Amino acid sequence: MAVLVDQNTRLIVQGIGTEGANHMRRSIAYGTNVVGAIHPRRGGEQQDGVPIFTTVDQAVRETGANVSIIFVPAPGAADAILEAASAGIPLIVCITEGIPVLDMVKVKAALAGTSTILIGPNCPGVITPRTLTRVGIMPGDIFTPGKVGVVSRSGTLVYEVVAQLTAAGLGQSTCIGVGGDPIIGTRQVEAVRMLNEDPDTEAIVLVGEIGGSAEQDAAAYIRDHVKKPVVAFIAGATAPPGRRMGHAGAIISGEAGKAENKKEALRAAGAAVTDNPAEIGSTMLRVLKERGLA
Numbered sequence: 001m002a003v004l005v006d007q008n009t010r011l012i013v014q015g016i017g018t019e020g021a022n023h024m025r026r027s028i029a030y031g032t033n034v035v036g037a038i039h040p041r042r043g044g045e046q047q048d049g050v051p052i053f054t055t056v057d058q059a060v061r062e063t064g065a066n067v068s069i070i071f072v073p074a075p076g077a078a079d080a081i082l083e084a085a086s087a088g089i090p091l092i093v094c095i096t097e098g099i100p101v102l103d104m105v106k107v108k109a110a111l112a113g114t115s116t117i118l119i120g121p122n123c124p125g126v127i128t129p130r131t132l133t134r135v136g137i138m139p140g141d142i143f144t145p146g147k148v149g150v151v152s153r154s155g156t157l158v159y160e161v162v163a164q165l166t167a168a169g170l171g172q173s174t175c176i177g178v179g180g181d182p183i184i185g186t187r188q189v190e191a192v193r194m195l196n197e198d199p200d201t202e203a204i205v206l207v208g209e210i211g212g213s214a215e216q217d218a219a220a221y222i223r224d225h226v227k228k229p230v231v232a233f234i235a236g237a238t239a240p241p242g243r244r245m246g247h248a249g250a251i252i253s254g255e256a257g258k259a260e261n262k263k264e265a266l267r268a269a270g271a272a273v274t275d276n277p278a279e280i281g282s283t284m285l286r287v288l289k290e291r292g293l294a
Contacts, residue, residue: 003149003174003194003201004091004117004126005067005133012036012065012089014056014080015096016047020071023095023137024050030140031132035063056087069125069135070094077121078103085116092185093135094120104183111185118185124155124177130200136177138162146171148284149195151188152207153180153214154235157277161205161233164281170294173201180209188218196226203229203288205280206271208262210236215262223269229291230271231284234259237275 009032013024016037025048028034036051036059043054053059056068068089072080077096084092099121111118119126125136130145137155142163148170152158155177162172176191178184188208195201204226208215215234222230237259263273274283288294 002128002131002133003198004119004176005128005131005135005174007131007133009033009067009133009135010035010063010065011067011069011135012038012053012056012059012063013050013071014038014068014084015071015073016042016052017071021047023069023071024048026140027134030134032134035059035065056083056089060087060089065089067091067093067135070096070121072096074098074100078107081107081118082110085111085114090115091117092119093123093125094118094179094185095123095125095137096120097122097181099181101182104181108183108185119176120179120181120184122181123179123184124158126174126176128174129172138175138177142166143175144171147173147200147202148205149173149198149201149203150175150205150207151191151195151218152177152205153188153209154207155180157207157233157235160277161207161280164278165205165284168281168285170281170284170288173198182212188214189221192218192221192226196228201228202293203231203284205284206230206232206266207280208232208234210234210259210262211257213257216265219262219265219269219271222266222271226270229284229287229293230266230269231280231287232263232266232271232273233275233277233280234262234266234273235277
């Protein structure tokens with residue numbers, strides 16, 4: 001099995017501009033089945049051999065697409081998400097950064113109670129190395145197939161974690177970048193649940209950051225449901241309260257948002273928490289050895 005994306009993924013790219021086209025090529029080179037692209041003024045054309053459609057609905061009808069990745073600029077990205085959902089796309093990955101919060105409030109309300117899964121916005125996407133399926137902007141060459149799942153609010157820290165795991169001889173099952181905005185689709189707790197229920201995932205790395213209470217929610221789930229080894233790191237420990245650091249959601253506005261409170265919750269849930277991002281891979285290797293899994 002795999003989480004979210006696998007050999008059955010039929011991907012379309014919404015927003016086939018410069019970045020969309022660049023990452024479409026990289027996904028194809030990685031092995032992903034890209035079946036179409038969307039541009040309202042280029043319907044009937046092709047981009048690198050991939051057909052371009054005017055609407056998502058047309059693309060779904062003609063290609064059987066079941067995953068969409070969105071590179072539409074921020075002012076139109078929320079509408080792009082809703083268009084994909086309306087066309088019946090079950091998994092939507094939104095890379096776009098800077099979507100207005102009110103727009104995402106409307107998207108969140110529209111998707112509530114539906115079966116549509118949204119990853120992002122402002123995220124690096126999802127990748128499953130075993131099936132060579134890349135739906136995002138992650139550098140595929142650092143990934144290797146294996147049993148460690150990764151969940152992160154930070155895109156660049158996904159790359160750092162994966163590079164460390166690979167260097168330690170620990171391959172990855174599925175890596176999910178949930179995004180760093182205040183309002184996102186799939187939260188950390190939901191991504192952890194997916195990996196916990198995946199038989200191909202034997203251990204989980206959780207990378208969080210200051211702001212909000214997402215890590216505490218994930219910790220509660222880990223405490224009650226996860227028997228697999230969990231290694232966690234919280235970014236932004238030195239950030240002063242009230243100052244946004246990097247991501248729009250990374251701002252301490254209450255006690256729950258502080259790094260130390262998040263770490264305490266994760267430690268209490270049984271996770272091995274490291275304070276040094278350079279030691280995430282080595283910490284996972286140590287934990288696996290202690291449990292006789294490496």
